[in-house]
Amino acid sequence: MTSFSEFAGSLTYDAIPEAMRAVLRRSFADTLGVAAVGSTTEISSITKTIADRLWRSSPEIAARMIFDGRPVSPAGAAYAGAFTIDSIDGHDTTSPCKGHAGSAVFPALLAVADSLRASGAALSGEELMVALAVAYEVSYRAGLTLHGTVSDYHTSGAWTAVGVAAGVSRLLRLSQEQTRHAAGIAEYHGPRSQMMRCIDFPTMLRDGVGWGAPSGVMAAYMAELGFTGAPAITAEGQAAAPWWSDLGQAWRVVEDTSYKPYPVCRWAHPSIDAARDLMRDNKLSSEDVARVRIQTFHYAVRLAGHNPKTLDEMSYSIAFPVATMIVRGKIGPQELLPQVLQDEEIRRISNATELVETEHYTRISVGKRWADVTLYLKDGREIMSEPRTPKGDRDNPMNDDEFHQKYATFTDGLIGKDRADEMEAMALSFDALDSQGLSRLIDLTVAPLDC
Template sequence: MTISVTEFIQTIRYQDIPEDVLAVMRRSLLDTIGVAAIGTTTRISNIVKEFARTQMPAGVDSAASRLLFSGLTVSPVGAAMAGAFTVDSIDAHDGYSKVKGHAGSGIFPAVIALIDDLLRQGKDVSSQDLLVALIIGYEVGYRSGLCMHGTVADYHTSGAWTAVGAAAAGAYLLKLDKEQTRHALGIAEYHGPRSQMMRCIDHPTMLRDGVGWGAPSGVSAAYMAQLGFTGAPAITAEGEEAKPYWDDLGQRWEVNNTHYKAYPVCRWAHPAIDAVQDLMKDNNLVSTDIERAQINTFHYATRLVKHAPKTMDELTYALAYPFAIMAVHGEIGPKQLQESILQDKEVQRISTATELVDDAHYTAISIDKRWADVTLFLNDGRELQSDARTPRGDPDNPLSDKEISDKFHLLADDIIGADRAHKIEALISEVNFDLPQLLTLITDKY
C-alpha cells in the first residue's frame, strides 16, 4: 500500500522501524558526532559559530539551542546552521552514492537544534524520538534528492534536499498536522539552497556541500509552517514525476544505502586511496620507491583539485594530493589534517607525478558506486596495477562496527577527551538512552 510522505511522517513510530534501519541510524549518530567533534577545530566552524552568535542569537523568552561542543546558546536556526557547517568542514561524514551527497551533515545538526529547544521548554522528547526524527530526515531527504537528481538537469549540493529532510524531521518533532507538514516540506524545498555542486568541486572554498544553509532552511520551514506559513507542494515529493521515487515509502528503506567514509576527504578519491594503500602494503613499498603513478577514474573525480592544493578546503576536494598522502604516510587522519601537510615535499612530489585519466567506462558505471584503478610506476622499472576498486564503507563492503568505533575515537578523543567520547559511545549503544545527558555531552564546551 502506497502512503504519502506526509502520512509517513504523521504515522511512523519507533516500533514500526526495522532493526537494521535503527542499527544504521545508531551508527550514523556516532559517526557524525565524531566528525562534529573534530570539525569544531576548523576555521569554518569558528567563523560560522561567531556569525550565529552575533546574527542569530537567542532572544529573551524565545527558542534557544546550544551549539555543538561549544556551550554557547543561539536560536535553533543558528544552531542548525553552525552545526551543519561544523560537520561539513571535515569531509568524513556519511553519505549515499546514488543520491550524490550526504544526509547526516545537515539532518543531524537540524534535529539536535530542534530537540535541544524542545527539552529546554520541558517537552517530553525521548531517545527513540531522536532516532525516529533522524530516520525520517534521512529517508525523506534521500528520496527528495533522488527525485531532484532524476528530474532536474543541474547537479545540486546536498543542501538542496537535506533542507526537505530537515523539515520532515522538524514536522515530526513539532507534531505538525498533515497540512502543516505538507507546507513545511514545500517551504524547505523552495527556500533550500539549489547550489551547484561542480562549482564547489572546481572552486573549493568554505561553501562546501550546501548543508550550511540546507539545515537552517529545513528548521525554519518547520517553525514557519507551525505558525501558518504556506508553501506546498514540494515538487520532489508530490506529482507524477515524483511518484516513482516514493511508491515504496515505508516498505523499502533508502536509509540502508548509507555509506561511511574511511578518510576525511571527498569520497570520489577513496577508491584510488584504498588501491594505493593496498599496493604499498602488499609489495612492502615506501613512497621513495615510486617514480610516478596513474589513476584511471570517472569524470567527476578527475575534476577534483589536481596536484597542489593551497588550502585545506582545496585538499578536501582533491584527488592526487590525498592519494599521495596515503602513499607517503600510510594514513589520512587527524595528523594529516594540519595545514603543514600542504608543504610536505614528498607528498608534493608524488602528487605532481600522478596522472589523472578520465575513463569513459568508469564514468558510465559510477552511479551507485565510485570506480577507479591505480598503476604505480616504480624506480626499478616495475609497474604495479590494482584491480578496479570501489570505496570501502559501501553497504556491500561495509566498515565494521569496530572500524566505525575506532574512527569515532580517532576523530573525537584528542578533541573532547577519551572519557567523554567513551560516555557518548556507551549511551548511543543503549536501547533507551538518557537523551538530555547525550545532548549535554555533545554541546558542553570541551
C-alpha cells in the same frame, strides 16, 4: 502509495526495521566524531561567531551549538552545526544521491531537541529515532527525485532541506497539512547550489548543508504558525512518483548509506584504498614510487588537486590525498593540518600523478564509485590494482572496530577519553534512552571541546 506527510506523521518506532535503527545509531556516533574535528576548523569558528551574533534567541526556546555550548536559536544551532560537520568531509554518505544527509539532519534535529528541552518538552530516544528516520528517508528520496528530474547537479543542501523540514515537523508534532507546507517552504527557500562549482573552485561553500539545515528548521516553525508553501515538487510532483511509490515499505537509507574511513571527498576513496593496498601488499615506501596513474570516472577527475593551498582544496582533491596515503599510510586528523600541504614528499608524488577518465568507469559509477591505480616504481616495475570501489560501502563495510578506531582517532586530544567513551556508547544506543538520558547525551555533544 503513502504520502511523505502521512509517513512523517504516522511512523512509529516499532515500524522502523532494526536494520534502519542500526544505520542511525552508527551514523550518530560517526557524525559526532567528525563534528569534534570539524569544531577545530576556521569554517566552524566563523559560522559559530555568525550564529552567536545574528541568530540569538530567547532562553525558553534556545538551542546550544555543538561542541561550543553558546545558546542561539534552533536555526542558528543547525546552521553552525551543519557547517561544522561539513567542514570535515568524513561523515556518512549516499552514492545514489551523490551527497550526504547526516551532516544536515543530525545538527538540525539535535538543535530542535535541545530547544524543546529548554521549553520543558523533553524527548525520549525513541522519539528522536522516529524523527531521524523520517528526516533521513525523506532526504534520500527527495535527493533521488531531484537528481532524476533536473539536469544540474545540486548540493546536498538542496534536498536535505526537505528532509529536515519533515523531521522537525515530526518533533513539533505538526499536522500532515502543516508538514506538507513545511517541506514546500524548505524546498523553495533551500539552496539549489551547484555542486561542481565547489569541486572546480574549492572554498568554504562546501556541500550546501550549512544553509539546507536551517532552511528546513525555519520552514517547520513557519508552517507551525500558518505560513504556506505546499507542494514540494521533489516529494509531491507528478515526476517524483517513481522514487516515492514504496515509501514505508522499502528503506532507501538502509540500502544506500555508506561510510568514510578518510575525511576527504568520497570520489577519491577507491583510489586511496587501491594505493594503500598496493603499498602495503608490496612492502613499498614512497621513495620507491616514481609516478602514479589513476583511472576513474569523470567527476573524480574533476577533483584534480595536485597542489592544494587550503584544507578545502585538499578535501576536494584526489591526487593529493592519494599521495598522502602513499607517503604516510593513513589520512586522519593529523593529515588535515596546514603543514601537511607543504610536505615535500607528498607534493612530489601528487605532482607525479596522472588522472585518467575512462568511459567505462564513468558509465558504471552511478550508485558506486570505481577506480584503479598504477604505481610506476623507480626500479622500472609497474604495479596495477584491480578495479575497485571504496571501503565503507554496503558490500565492503567497515566493522565495529574500524568505526571505533575512526571515532577514537577523531576525538583523541579534543575530548577526554571518559567523555568520548560515554558519548559514543550513548549514541550507539540512543533510542534506548529515556528523556533524562537523551538530555545527558545532548549535554555531552554541546559542551565545548576539552582541549
